[in-house]
Amino acid sequence: MRARILAVDDEPNMLRLLKTILTSKTEHEVVTTNNPMEAAKLLKEEPFDLLITDLKMPILDGMDLIETVKQIDPNLPIIMITAYGTIETAEEAIQKGAYDYITKPFRQEAILITLKRALEWRQMQLELKSLKK
Amino acid sequence: MFKFLRRFLKEEPDEQALLREKFVHFRRLLDNNNLALATMADMEEKASGDFLFDTGYLDSQVQTLSSAVGEMIEALHHLTKDRYRQLDLVYNDVLQKLLATLKTGAIVPATPPILWLDQLSKELSASCGAKMANLGEIRNRLQLPTPQGFVITASAYQNFLTKSGLAAQIESILEEADLKDLRSVETISQQIRAMIREASLPTDLVAVLHEAAATFQDRPIAVRSSAVGEDTLFSFAGQFATLLNVPPSAIVDHYKEIVASKFTPQAIFYWKFQGFSLHELPMAVGCLTMVPARASGVMFSLNPQAPEQQSLIITAVWGLGTFAVDGSVSPDIFELKKAAGFPVLSKRLGQKKKALRPQPGGGLQEEDLSPAEASQPCLHEEQLQTLAEIACRLEEHFQGPQDIEWALAASGEIIILQSRPLRLSAPAFRGRRPEKPHVSVPPLLSQGVRAVGGVAAGPVFMLRRDEEIPHIPAGAVVVLRQPSSRLVQVMDRLAAILTEVGSPTDHMTILAREFQVPTLVDVKGVRQTLHTGQEVTVDADLAVIYPGICTELLSKPVGPAEPWRQDPVFVRLRSVLAHISPLHLLDPASPDFAPGACRTFHDLTRFCHEKAMDAMFQLDVEASAQAKGVSRFRSDLPINLFVLDLGGGLREPGKPLITEDDVTCPPFRALMQGFCHPDVRWAGQVAVDFKGFISVFANTLYDQNKADTTLGGKSFAIITDRYVNLNSRLGYHFGLVDAYVDEERNDNYITFQFKGGAASLERRERRAQLLALLLEDMGFKAQANSDLVRGRLVKYSREETIEILIQVGTLLAFSRQLDLALASDDVMHKIMAAFKAGDYGLRSLQEA
Numbered sequence: 002m003r004a005r006i007l008a009v010d011d012e013p014n015m016l017r018l019l020k021t022i023l024t025s026k027t028e029h030e031v032v033t034t035n036n037p038m039e040a041a042k043l044l045k046e047e048p049f050d051l052l053i054t055d056l057k058m059p060i061l062d063g064m065d066l067i068e069t070v071k072q073i074d075p076n077l078p079i080i081m082i083t084a085y086g087t088i089e090t091a092e093e094a095i096q097k098g099a100y101d102y103i104t105k106p107f108r109q110e111a112i113l114i115t116l117k118r119a120l121e122w123r124q125m126q127l128e129l130k131s132l133k134k
Numbered sequence: 135m136f137k138f139l140r141r142f143l144k145e146e147p148d149e150q151a152l153l154r155e156k157f158v159h160f161r162r163l164l165d166n167n168n169l170a171l172a173t174m175a176d177m178e179e180k181a182s183g184d185f186l187f188d189t190g191y192l193d194s195q196v197q198t199l200s201s202a203v204g205e206m207i208e209a210l211h212h213l214t215k216d217r218y219r220q221l222d223l224v225y226n227d228v229l230q231k232l233l234a235t236l237k238t239g240a241i242v243p244a245t246p247p248i249l250w251l252d253q254l255s256k257e258l259s260a261s262c263g264a265k266m267a268n269l270g271e272i273r274n275r276l277q278l279p280t281p282q283g284f285v286i287t288a289s290a291y292q293n294f295l296t297k298s299g300l301a302a303q304i305e306s307i308l309e310e311a312d313l314k315d316l317r318s319v320e321t322i323s324q325q326i327r328a329m330i331r332e333a334s335l336p337t338d339l340v341a342v343l344h345e346a347a348a349t350f351q352d353r354p355i356a357v358r359s360s361a362v363g364e365d366t367l368f369s370f371a372g373q374f375a376t377l378l379n380v381p382p383s384a385i386v387d388h389y390k391e392i393v394a395s396k397f398t399p400q401a402i403f404y405w406k407f408q409g410f411s412l413h414e415l416p417m418a419v420g421c422l423t424m425v426p427a428r429a430s431g432v433m434f435s436l437n438p439q440a441p442e443q444q445s446l447i448i449t450a451v452w453g454l455g456t457f458a459v460d461g462s463v464s465p466d467i468f469e470l471k472k473a474a475g476f477p478v479l480s481k482r483l484g485q486k487k488k489a490l491r492p493q494p495g496g497g498l499q500e501e502d503l504s505p506a507e508a509s510q511p512c513l514h515e516e517q518l519q520t521l522a523e524i525a526c527r528l529e530e531h532f533q534g535p536q537d538i539e540w541a542l543a544a545s546g547e548i549i550i551l552q553s554r555p556l557r558l559s560a561p562a563f564r565g566r567r568p569e570k571p572h573v574s575v576p577p578l579l580s581q582g583v584r585a586v587g588g589v590a591a592g593p594v595f596m597l598r599r600d601e602e603i604p605h606i607p608a609g610a611v612v613v614l615r616q617p618s619s620r621l622v623q624v625m626d627r628l629a630a631i632l633t634e635v636g637s638p639t640d641h642m643t644i645l646a647r648e649f650q651v652p653t654l655v656d657v658k659g660v661r662q663t664l665h666t667g668q669e670v671t672v673d674a675d676l677a678v679i680y681p682g683i684c685t686e687l688l689s690k691p692v693g694p695a696e697p698w699r700q701d702p703v704f705v706r707l708r709s710v711l712a713h714i715s716p717l718h719l720l721d722p723a724s725p726d727f728a729p730g731a732c733r734t735f736h737d738l739t740r741f742c743h744e745k746a747m748d749a750m751f752q753l754d755v756e757a758s759a760q761a762k763g764v765s766r767f768r769s770d771l772p773i774n775l776f777v778l779d780l781g782g783g784l785r786e787p788g789k790p791l792i793t794e795d796d797v798t799c800p801p802f803r804a805l806m807q808g809f810c811h812p813d814v815r816w817a818g819q820v821a822v823d824f825k826g827f828i829s830v831f832a833n834t835l836y837d838q839n840k841a842d843t844t845l846g847g848k849s850f851a852i853i854t855d856r857y858v859n860l861n862s863r864l865g866y867h868f869g870l871v872d873a874y875v876d877e878e879r880n881d882n883y884i885t886f887q888f889k890g891g892a893a894s895l896e897r898r899e900r901r902a903q904l905l906a907l908l909l910e911d912m913g914f915k916a917q918a919n920s921d922l923v924r925g926r927l928v929k930y931s932r933e934e935t936i937e938i939l940i941q942v943g944t945l946l947a948f949s950r951q952l953d954l955a956l957a958s959d960d961v962m963h964k965i966m967a968a969f970k971a972g973d974y975g976l977r978s979l980q981e982a
Contacts (some may be wrong), residue, residue, distance in 0.1 A: 013400070014188055036400060105186065106187030108186075
């Protein structure tokens with residue numbers, strides 16, 4: 002499945018690297034923004050299958066973003082990227098509805114596996130929804 | 135009066151307290167040495183390309199590392215009474231360079247404000263941006279047709295921003311800006327763009343621009359951004375403006391328009407919150423003749439959807455290429471086989487309903503095309519051939535698949551507008567090695583700790599001494615007892631490295647990681663199992679060594695080179711590592727092993743660690759030995775040994791008389807265990823009789839009064855829970871052992887020194903040689919110089935170090951017997967063989 006992924010991180014370098022790796026190792030389409038305030042706008046405008054976001058960002062952090070995203074698409078899996086030492090906050094993010102978190106720096110395989118699982122989860126949610134209809 | 139008296143009554147400095155303090159600094163140095171080495175190893179691992187990390191990671195690692203190295207230097211100052219103060223200067227110098235690398239983007243080279251395309255080549259990308267530098271390369275080195283013109287350099291851009299005061303103004307706007315929503319970011323972006331449009335260029339730049347623009351003789355031009363780092367840096371780059379078919383007379387306004395396009399909302403957000411300088415991504419601008427293209431398009435020198443098919447893709451539209459890129463027209467798509475004659479594999483003709491064409495007076499016009507024109511192919515066979523040839527030439531020249539913009543001039547000539555690396559996408563997990571690769575032969579060894587991953591094969595070279603390093607053949611799998619940083623001299627030509635002991639964070643493995651040489655450490659039994667010349671395959675990822683060349687492991691996964699290695703964080707990590715990892719201080723015995731020769735943090739840690747061990751070794755313990763709180767060590771041996779515990783070395787500190795059972799310090803216990811080996815003869819001296827046999831003469835002095843008499847002066851040991859410094863004086867011999875034993879392998883070491891004796895210099899020298907050989911056999915790096923022998927062994931595991939200390943203890947006791955015995959080299963070799971065989975009483979050498 003070719004999925005559309007939105008990646009949000011206030012640090013463009015990380016974003017760029019993430020995009021390079023995801024597009025070179027998967028078939029997914031990756032849209033990025035370094036402005037968390039733009040994320041909600043993008044999600045409203047276009048369909049996405051997955052959101053990868055940094056936890057700690059200026060103005061609108063990843064935790065706030067979860068709430069906004071849940072209102073737009075409650076089934077959108079969210080992978081949080083957290084810095085080492087903020088595990089508690091990451092766990093809190095899971096409580097709030099994030100799918101999973103990953104601590105940076107991380108191995109390429111780690112994000113690829115998490116992403117694969119999240120997309121499978123997304124697929125299952127959508128199938129479940131259509132069965133219930 | 136009291137003051138005066140007090141000065142005289144002032145207490146003597148407490149020597150033991152000073153020693154304790156020294157030990158605390160030594161411990162601090164060791165801890166920080168470990169932290170520094172682990173941090174360096176971690177950074178090298180990140181540079182391998184397997185990880186994702188951000189600049190936050192770089193900042194924090196550099197912070198950790200610089201503080202650890204700073205602490206080491208401080209500790210060394212305490213240990214050496216400021217002997218190496220020069221280190222402070224060196225440290226600051228390295229740190230400043232490091233911080234400069236970390237913080238600033240590319241340094242803009244000073245160039246004239248404009249450079250003509252005829253002068254450009256890819257080496258000038260820091261001045262002109264990759265886009266224009268590559269175009270110059272294509273024009274000048276490949277002699278392919280391109281537009282003509284010039285580039286306004288990054289240096290001109292910096293001058294403009296600084297001299298106009300814009301840089302300061304923008305910075306203050308960003309500082310004060312309260313960005314709370316998308317609109318406020320957009321507003322700031324608009325505000326800054328307007329400021330740039332209104333700003334005045336430096337007058338000399340205006341003059342140069344007008345003069346250069348005059349060469350176009352009023353023919354319309356294309357003005358394109360060519361920001362330095364545009365292709366490799368920042369996710370929001372690559373969206374900067376291009377102006378097509380504009381009059382050259384208004385070049386100043388065009389230039390400012392392109393510069394203004396740099397200040398997008400994303401860029402504003404970045405500068406506001408990332409603390410980077412506005413001078414990053416300096417904007418060079420290309421001014422080129424406009425090609426009034428009949429048709430244009432894009433070609434990929436390798437089909438990104440199916441790279442294994444070895445085909446190339448050409449897309450084409452009528453008129454200018456804008457519609458081919460933005461997708462507003464469905465283009466013709468041709469797929470050509472990359473083989474002789476470039477056969478067309480597939481052809482899909484699009485309905486190109488409109489074309490964008492430059493107007494004679496300037497500006498662009500969208501032109502509707504008739505259905506017949508729309509479906510007509512833009513390129514005929516011959517043109518496809520020419521394009522395919524060009525694509526292959528560009529791919530070969532730039533050493534990788536290219537994404538090329540081209541135009542077909544009215545004359546029929548094909549003109550190249552741009553060529554940049556093509557980013558290939560690949561299916562998930564491609565190139566990932568299988569978890570358990572199938573190899574048909576059973577492994578020779580499944581042992582060791584992965585220090586640097588990868589697979590390599592080659593002939594084994596057993597490295598026994600550092601002096602053999604120059605003889606290592608290219609492509610060899612080097613096997614050695616323990617890591618040696620001197621291997622760096624040949625690391626670029628090694629296939630793999632295997633060491634019997636060692637850790638993934640020592641000096642050598644940090645260097646091996648830098649050179650990407652697959653390395654396994656702690657491979658037990660490797661020196662017994664492998665032999666020189668034998669071909670082996672090393673799978674460092676899974677820590678397995680196979681006999682022969684296993685092609686099934688070595689076949690490289692197909693796919694593009696890892697594109698993320700060009701990403702800015704990787705580039706920055708590598709430039710930061712250039713001030714961190716390289717090791718220039720290889721040989722402690724060399725005069726170059728000095729503070730002034732340190733150029734990296736690695737050099738500084740190496741220097742501090744080495745000199746700290748020396749400082750502990752040379753501790754002045756005389757005064758402490760006289761002080762109170764010293765215990766006398768009671769044993770059956772005729773030695774006069776005193777012990778000072780600096781903390782945790784004795785079960786019960788302060789007892790005037792102690793025995794072996796009171797000692798809790800493991801390295802001291804080990805030494806004494808070896809020292810008291812029952813086979814070592816204490817009751818006499820060893821000598822050679824006239825037949826050349828060894829005999830032991832009774833030592834009357836010893837026999838007469840065993841309890842109180844010793845074989846020499848006072849021996850003294852300073853101990854803690856993991857450290858021993860033993861000064862032994864036996865007869866006329868001075869032995870010194872300094873050792874540290876802990877769970878952390880990098881901390882562990884033994885320093886050994888032996889000197890003196892009553893025999894002739896020749897015999898004493900022979901004994902020094904003998905000791906050096908025996909020490910080397912145990913794993914020491916040892917050196918004999920006249921009758922002095924010194925050896926050092928580092929970074930063995932706790933258990934191994936303890937085991938070796940027992941042998942060292944035995945050697946210490948054993949060697950005092952040899953005072954007179956070493957009459958010839960023959961005897962020396964016999965004694966050496968006896969020691970190695972465990973015959974410490976030299977029974978095998980005595981006359982029956």
